[in-house]
Amino acid sequence: MFTPEYLIQQTFNGIVFGAMYALLALGMTVIYGILRLIHFAHGALITVGAFGFYLFFAVLGLPFPAAIVLIIGLGALMGVILDVVAYKKAVGGPEVSMLITSLGFYILIENLMKLIVSPQPYAFPTPELLDRIYSMPALTFRTIDIFIIATSIAIMVFFTLFVKRTKMGVAMRATAESGEAARMVGINIGRVISISFIIASAIAGITGFMWGAKYGQISYNMGFMAGVKAFVAIVIGGVGSIPGAMLGGFILGILEMFSVAFLPPGYAAYRDGIVFFILILILIVKPSGILGQKEVE
Amino acid sequence: MLKVEGIDVHYGIIPAVRELSLSVEKGQIATLVGANGAGKSTTLKAVMGALIPKRGTVLYKGEDVTGVPADKRVGMGIALVPEGRQIFSRLTVRENLNLGAYHRNDKKGIINDQEWIYGLFPVLKERGSQLAGTLSGGEQQMLALGRGLMSHPQLLMLDEPSLGLAPIVVVDIYKVIEEINRSGITILLVEQNINMAMKISSYAYIMETGKIRTEGKPDEVMKRENIMKVYLGE
Amino acid sequence: MLDIKAIFSKVDRRLLAGILVALLFLCLWIANAALSKYVIFIVSLIGVYIVAAESLNLTNGYTGLFSLGHAGFMAVGAYTSALLTFPVKGREMFVIPKLPIFLGGPEAAWPFLPALIMGGIFAAVIAAAVGLPVLRLRGHYLSVASLGLMVLIAALAMNLRDLTRGSIGINSIPTYTNVWWAYVSAVLTVYVVWRIVKSSFGRAMKAIREDEIAARVQGINPLKYKLLSFTIGAFFAGIAGGLYAHLSGAIRPYAFSFNMTFQIVIMVVLGGQGTIAGPVVGATIITILRYVMKPLEEALGIYGLVELVYATLLIVTMLRKPEGLLGRRRISKKAEAP
Numbered sequence: 001m002f003t004p005e006y007l008i009q010q011t012f013n014g015i016v017f018g019a020m021y022a023l024l025a026l027g028m029t030v031i032y033g034i035l036r037l038i039h040f041a042h043g044a045l046i047t048v049g050a051f052g053f054y055l056f057f058a059v060l061g062l063p064f065p066a067a068i069v070l071i072i073g074l075g076a077l078m079g080v081i082l083d084v085v086a087y088k089k090a091v092g093g094p095e096v097s098m099l100i101t102s103l104g105f106y107i108l109i110e111n112l113m114k115l116i117v118s119p120q121p122y123a124f125p126t127p128e129l130l131d132r133i134y135s136m137p138a139l140t141f142r143t144i145d146i147f148i149i150a151t152s153i154a155i156m157v158f159f160t161l162f163v164k165r166t167k168m169g170v171a172m173r174a175t176a177e178s179g180e181a182a183r184m185v186g187i188n189i190g191r192v193i194s195i196s197f198i199i200a201s202a203i204a205g206i207t208g209f210m211w212g213a214k215y216g217q218i219s220y221n222m223g224f225m226a227g228v229k230a231f232v233a234i235v236i237g238g239v240g241s242i243p244g245a246m247l248g249g250f251i252l253g254i255l256e257m258f259s260v261a262f263l264p265p266g267y268a269a270y271r272d273g274i275v276f277f278i279l280i281l282i283l284i285v286k287p288s289g290i291l292g293q294k295e296v297e
Numbered sequence: 298m299l300k301v302e303g304i305d306v307h308y309g310i311i312p313a314v315r316e317l318s319l320s321v322e323k324g325q326i327a328t329l330v331g332a333n334g335a336g337k338s339t340t341l342k343a344v345m346g347a348l349i350p351k352r353g354t355v356l357y358k359g360e361d362v363t364g365v366p367a368d369k370r371v372g373m374g375i376a377l378v379p380e381g382r383q384i385f386s387r388l389t390v391r392e393n394l395n396l397g398a399y400h401r402n403d404k405k406g407i408i409n410d411q412e413w414i415y416g417l418f419p420v421l422k423e424r425g426s427q428l429a430g431t432l433s434g435g436e437q438q439m440l441a442l443g444r445g446l447m448s449h450p451q452l453l454m455l456d457e458p459s460l461g462l463a464p465i466v467v468v469d470i471y472k473v474i475e476e477i478n479r480s481g482i483t484i485l486l487v488e489q490n491i492n493m494a495m496k497i498s499s500y501a502y503i504m505e506t507g508k509i510r511t512e513g514k515p516d517e518v519m520k521r522e523n524i525m526k527v528y529l530g531e
Numbered sequence: 532m533l534d535i536k537a538i539f540s541k542v543d544r545r546l547l548a549g550i551l552v553a554l555l556f557l558c559l560w561i562a563n564a565a566l567s568k569y570v571i572f573i574v575s576l577i578g579v580y581i582v583a584a585e586s587l588n589l590t591n592g593y594t595g596l597f598s599l600g601h602a603g604f605m606a607v608g609a610y611t612s613a614l615l616t617f618p619v620k621g622r623e624m625f626v627i628p629k630l631p632i633f634l635g636g637p638e639a640a641w642p643f644l645p646a647l648i649m650g651g652i653f654a655a656v657i658a659a660a661v662g663l664p665v666l667r668l669r670g671h672y673l674s675v676a677s678l679g680l681m682v683l684i685a686a687l688a689m690n691l692r693d694l695t696r697g698s699i700g701i702n703s704i705p706t707y708t709n710v711w712w713a714y715v716s717a718v719l720t721v722y723v724v725w726r727i728v729k730s731s732f733g734r735a736m737k738a739i740r741e742d743e744i745a746a747r748v749q750g751i752n753p754l755k756y757k758l759l760s761f762t763i764g765a766f767f768a769g770i771a772g773g774l775y776a777h778l779s780g781a782i783r784p785y786a787f788s789f790n791m792t793f794q795i796v797i798m799v800v801l802g803g804q805g806t807i808a809g810p811v812v813g814a815t816i817i818t819i820l821r822y823v824m825k826p827l828e829e830a831l832g833i834y835g836l837v838e839l840v841y842a843t844l845l846i847v848t849m850l851r852k853p854e855g856l857l858g859r860r861r862i863s864k865k866a867e868a869p
Binding site: 232 | 853
């Protein structure tokens with residue numbers, strides 16, 4: 001059963017899923033870096049993105065590129081709302097407060113979605129172009145897989161350039177290291193936080209489309225496991241490290257695929273639980289993750 | 298240039314600075330000395346805007362800046378080189394310096410300042426693309442100073458520039474501080490190393506447990522006060 | 532004007548508490564006789580949630596950890612006690628495994644109390660096992676890990692079909708829990724938490740919560756206290772789970788999902804983290820709220836209304852009065868900053 005073809009196929013699948021995890025992890029790390037907050041609500045943003053796409057593309061019949069742009073915008077808008085309503089006020093207080101608040105927002109968004117779209121899952125309207133299947137000797141894939149990988153890499157490259165080359169990007173890195181020192185060189189922390197939220201949430205928006213297209217169906221609570229997996233990806237790659245988040249995402253994707261593959265059949269439903277095992281393993285063996293700074297006390 | 302009138306600064310409920318008043322003339326080097334925990338850093342932070350006093354006013358060039366947030370004060374010409382340097386260790390030396398000029402738009406002025414700073418601290422130019430965290434203590438201090446200068450300040454505040462540095466390096470740093478002052482920048486210095494500080498200053502304040510204990514010209518103050526008392530605590 | 536505070540401080544706290552408890556049980560006795568089964572069910576449920584909320588308060592409110600796995604521990608307690616107490620006759624019919632020899636053998640079914648305690652112990656053991664590596668690290672890791680643990684437990688509950696009947700869950704659990712069981716447990720839990728908090732153990736926990744580094748300097752080993760707090764919290768969560776199972780008579784993996792954890796978190800936050808009475812108040816309000824809103828939910832066809840209200844309550848509380856209804860604003864160590 002474990003032929004080279006099988007392994008290649010599994011690795012490929014892992015990379016596809018990993019790309020999505022990496023994007024989510026990236027957004028979460030950005031927010032964590034600036035606010036030291038694990039943004040629970042982040043997972044819910046892919047739900048918003050996915051259903052947003054359904055609305056724009058299937059219901060309103062807008063062309064694909066327009067729908068994509070709109071969900072990116074929608075994500076960004078959610079980011080602004082969360083930033084303004086929730087976190088601006090909480091900065092400076094105990095860390096736990098922000099965690100709890102973001103928890104509340106996750107539940108709020110999830111249940112709002114449940115209300116708006118109904119508890120039943122929807123079939124996702126993947127555009128035909130992306131739904132084509134190609135079979136090669138070693139590999140079978142859909143065009144959506146290529147789309148996901150390509151878009152993810154593009155986003156990551158853009159983001160890395162942004163953070164290294166632009167003034168705001170450097171300001172973000174500086175703020176992530178020390179908010180106080182950043183203020184003292186004249187950086188407006190509030191603006192940095194807002195921009196971080198916008199970027200992270202916009203990325204989550206488009207990741208929602210990818211998620212829906214990959215899984216084929218969307219439901220109001222799809223954001224939960226997405227969020228959990230993103231956390232785990234961050235831990236694997238190293239909390240606080242942007243390249244770590246991306247690396248962690250891919251590694252998680254591959255590990256997940258292989259674990260599921262190696263399990264006896266009938267245990268595939270343990271997929272979600274496996275993620276937890278991986279997490280605990282990392283925490284025992286190397287808590288600072290692969291690329292992370294020391295977080296151990 | 299700077300006038301602080303009767304400020305109270307708190308950490309939570311604990312008062313760190315009480316009824317503190319001081320003033321610094323334009324072009325001066327003034328120094329604030331005292332033992333650990335006397336409140337010197339807190340005072341500087343209040344002038345910088347990193348902390349907001351519960352009472353009292355901070356006047357800068359005649360303007361009341363007491364409530365102005367720190368990032369705006371940088372644009373007004375106040376800069377702080379904080380205790381422990383607080384450079385961004387995960388950014389490169391060059392990025393750190395450029396951040397000093399974050400709020401500025403004058404490209405020419407920035408380049409001029411950059412040249413000047415590289416002249417003062419050639420090592421910063423050499424190590425431009427190194428991560429700031431890999432620099433030695435003395436080099437980090439230079440970087441912190443350079444970063445502060447990149448904001449083109451008129452009032453530069455230095456919090457314990459000699460902290461953790463070898464004596465030879467300290468002498469060099471102080472030579473540079475004097476040169477910076479000669480170029481027209483007013484300096485407010487905080488130090489535990491009173492010798493060096495007193496040598497270059499024209500006015501001194503001695504702090505003790507949150508208040509100014511005494512002030513005056515450095516040699517007068519040294520004679521007047523038994524300085525050791527200040528450090529052993531009274 | 533009556534100066535209530537003055538009177539309060541003069542009266543011996545313990546005497547007052549004792550009187551309150553006696554009054555409580557008197558009320559319960561009357562209620563039991565007079566009110567409908569449905570209302571009694573809700574009243575008992577409040578008692579169960581008090582156990583859950585108070586124990587989460589120990590971990591989250593007093594030690595400053597942020598555990599999100601409480602529902603997972605409740606699940607452990609629920610399934611364990613249910614599997615232990617299930618009557619022998621029913622096991623064949625409902626495809627529930629008979630007990631192995633070392634647990635009493637195929638003709639055995641455990642009595643309620645030992646089963647409950649067993650559930651609590653099992654949950655505590657799991658908590659200790661997970662807590663050991665995780666609590667050494669910064670707080671956020673615990674949040675994520677406990678969340679993951681809850682997911683794993685739910686996954687296990689769903690997949691170990693031979694043991695747990697999978698997503699169908701276990702029905703016809705003997706409904707041993709009545710008001711007395713619920714409230715004796717509640718009072719006991721509150722008492723235990725109260726004693727812990729007032730002891731040197733509790734002071735250590737609070738020191739850790741406020742400033743871990745300072746606590747360490749004073750010789751307090753944070754890991755030991757965090758671990759104990761986490762484990763004890765899990766123990767009572769397990770008990771709450773067992774009580775819940777034997778109150779509602781049926782459990783499914785979905786019952787112990789994130790929504791459950793969230794519900795308990797709200798009870799603690801709304802009532803007041805770090806206060807003894809807070810979770811009690813929170814549990815009462817939140818539970819009553821749910822059952823008041825249920826008919827409304829059905830009438831309007833808005834499913835999820837209750838959770839929406841909960842979430843809004845939580846957010847509003849965190850933004851407006853983060854110390855909760857009964858809490859006092861904690862003085863932050865941080866200085867004023869613009």
